[in-house]
Amino acid sequence: MRSKKRTTLILIVSVVLVTTGFHYLGWLQSIEIFLRNVISPASRSVYSWSVQRNNETKQFDSVEALQNAYIALEEDRINNMVDAVDLKLLQEENERLREMLSFVKTNTYAITSADVIGKNIDPIGSTIIVNAGTDDGIMVGNPVVVGIGVLIGRISRATPETSIVRLLDDNQSKVAATLLNEEKSIGVVEGGYGISIRMNFIPQNEAITIGDTIITSGLEDGVPRGLTIGTVETFEKEPYQPFQSAVVVPPKNFNWITSVSIIRSEE
């Protein structure tokens, strides 16, 4: 009886090890692609439905809360209109200055659009799955944005047809960032187990204000400067610590993302 159990255990461990070995040798690739193709449409439908349901069920506690939210949105809209005009003028001025200085572009970027087809189900990661992969030129490390440049994460694994995006709130996520305060402080934005995002390593002597915007610093390969990461919600400053840190609120809820753009570096 004991010998039979030992044989069964060895057999099962061997089968799992052989399957794992075949996966890493790429011999299971066609089967995995087939299974992904079977699962992806269903996964995408369920994911889209869950996002739609979450969007529809956003509740306000009272009529007053709804009115306040509306007033805040109206203010934001007017401010954004003013900012858009300023931005347009600055872009034109920037183009003129670049031409005058014969500025040589060191990096060019291309964009690939993709739909979110699912979420990671591991307890240790905060990731989403998108329907673009190495066949579309996607590589590990490519930044992933929504809207007109809101960074949500980076590609952590790419297969020919799908990729896994590690979101900013993932525990293993690290992005070089700049805080748009007076000193343009540099730090690292790190995730916290899928529940928070913090900007760490901000020098102690530099001032942080709640509401300051955080953008990518461009100090990392393949990540352009100026992608929006979020705003400062609160910060911690201990006199005995060399650095201070800030809690960051992303402009987009990561649970409601249905489509993304992946920024690819082009030599």
Added chain:
Amino acid sequence: MIKKIFVLIAILFSILFFSALHVGLTYLLPFPFSKLNVIFVFIVLLIAWWESGWVVWIAFFSHIFIELFSLTPFGLTLMAATLATLFSFWLYQTVITNRSFFAALLLCFFALLIYRGLYTVLLFAVTLITDIPTPEIGFLAATFGWEILFSILALGACYVAAYPVIKRFRPQALSLHDMYGT
């Protein structure tokens, strides 16, 4: 022969259905309800109902699907889940032999405990040889705690709902009269 083919098709569809349900509920339910492990609820119900070693292979193939949605290195979840199912099956055959509602709940608890225990050990082993940072044990424990709690509750509900079927297929449920007509 035809019966065997039907059983095989039913098993394949069950694997697909419960894997899809597991992934779907993770998307749909809010935290911490999303931690419910549908596949293990299904596996424990199968052990209680079927009492066959095939359940280990069902766990193996279900978790190949799950590996496609996983970020951890391929094989980690597969190894932990398959071995946990095997050990749970042996546990049901030798230790938790009382075929009752509470035995099923206890088996679910131990199955998930073994699964997540093996998962954690393998995960820490993997962090030694790869660049994956070491996960915080408190965070893992909290997540697995939710998973065990909601899976046991779901199993309880499913067991009650499926009780007539489970009872009908259990040899112990047959009376001497049914067997020998005496």
